[in-house]
Amino acid sequence: MRRPAPIPASEEQARQPVPSEPVRQPVPLRGEASESRDHDETAPLDPIDPTGSAEAAQVSGADVWRAARARRRALRAEIRRFTSRSRRRRTIWLTSISLVVLVVVGTFAAAYSPLFAVEDISVEGAKTLDPQKVEQVLSGEIGKPLALVDDSAVKSALMSFPLIETYALEVHPPHGLTVRIVERTPIGVLRTEAGYTLVDAAGVALATTDARPEGQPLLAITGGAGTPAFESAGLVVRSLPAEVRAALTDVRAATPDSVTLVLKDGKTILWGSAEDSSAKSVILSKLMAKNPKSRTFDVSSPTVPVVG
Structure with missing residues (x-):
């Protein structure tokens, strides 16, 4: 069947320009769009895929944060490396001082406790004197902690023996006390x-x-x-x-x-x-x-x- 011929336009319509139809560009698929971006990184993103710019911005922020954190870690590692000697020296000093304090406190606590009380008094150097008599006058020191033996009390007790010229006290932990005397000649x-x-x-x-x-x-x-x-x-x-x-x-x-x-x-x-x-x-x-x-x-x- 034959198509009828178009109706001829009027003279005015013939003089008016015929508007041209806009040329539509073909819309590329996602795969094609990403491929084109790979080939041309400077090309603008497809206006139909607005998520591309957001993903790029998000990835860039994470990279910056990770880089800053890595830099801080490296800085801290360098600081620890350069100060390791001083920190080790400070640790040794603190440990040594703590040990000394513990030893001193423990020694004083033990020395003044009944664990180190006088239980045995011996006299050495007596030739003319009777050692048992000397031990008897010193019996008041029995039961005292070795660190609390009163030297003035010992001297006062030994003054009753004119034959004693000098004496010296020797402590023998945990319970011994020795009196060394030098008799007068x-x-x-x-x-x-x-x-x-x-x-x-x-x-x-x-x-x-x-x-x-x-x-x-x-x-x-x-x-x-x-x-x-x-x-x-x-x-x-x-x-x-x-x-x-x-x-x-x-x-x-x-x-x-x-x-x-x-x-x-x-x-x-x-x-x-x-x-x-x-x-x-x-x-x-x-x-x-x-x-x-x-x-x-x-x-x-x-x-x-x-x-x-």
Whole structure:
């Protein structure tokens, strides 16, 4: 069937321009759009797919945040690496100080506790004294912590023994206390109204008896104890050889330079002063060995001894 011919337009309509139809561009699919973006990153996004710009902005923010966090971590790691030595040194110091404090506190707590109380007192160095008597006067210290032993109380108790010249306390944890004493060395006896008084080189009275003690020489010192002559005589007696000291019966001195010794067999020793007593002792021993029958030995001048 044939299509009829169009109706001819009027003259006015023929003069009017015919509007041209807009040319539609083909709409690419998603795959094609992403492919075109891959080929041309500068091309604008498809206005029909508005989510593309949001996803790009979202990915960019996450990357920035992750990069900032990684940078902070790296910075902290560098700080820890550069300060590790000082932190280690500070840790060692704090640990050491803590240990010292703990040890000191623990030591003091233990020392002042009943765990370290005195239970046994021993006396050493006693030759003339009875150690049991010394231990008895110190029994008041039993039960006290070792750190609280009263030295003044011990000294007061030991003053009742004039024969004790010096003493020292030794602590033996957990319960031991040792008293080391040094006895005075008697040099002879002085005749007094009360009898015979045993004295040491300092003139301290050690004991007084009615009868003259055996083995102790009689001291005939002008002025008695506390004089220069007595001091000189005391030094001489303490420096004598053992064999001479055992045979000594009398010590006489009117002045510090006139000390004279008398032995049991009647031999007389002119000693003089206390100076060079060590040399005089050696010379006297040699003279007595070479001259057993001599009765007088003068060593007042050790360089020129005289035998009579």
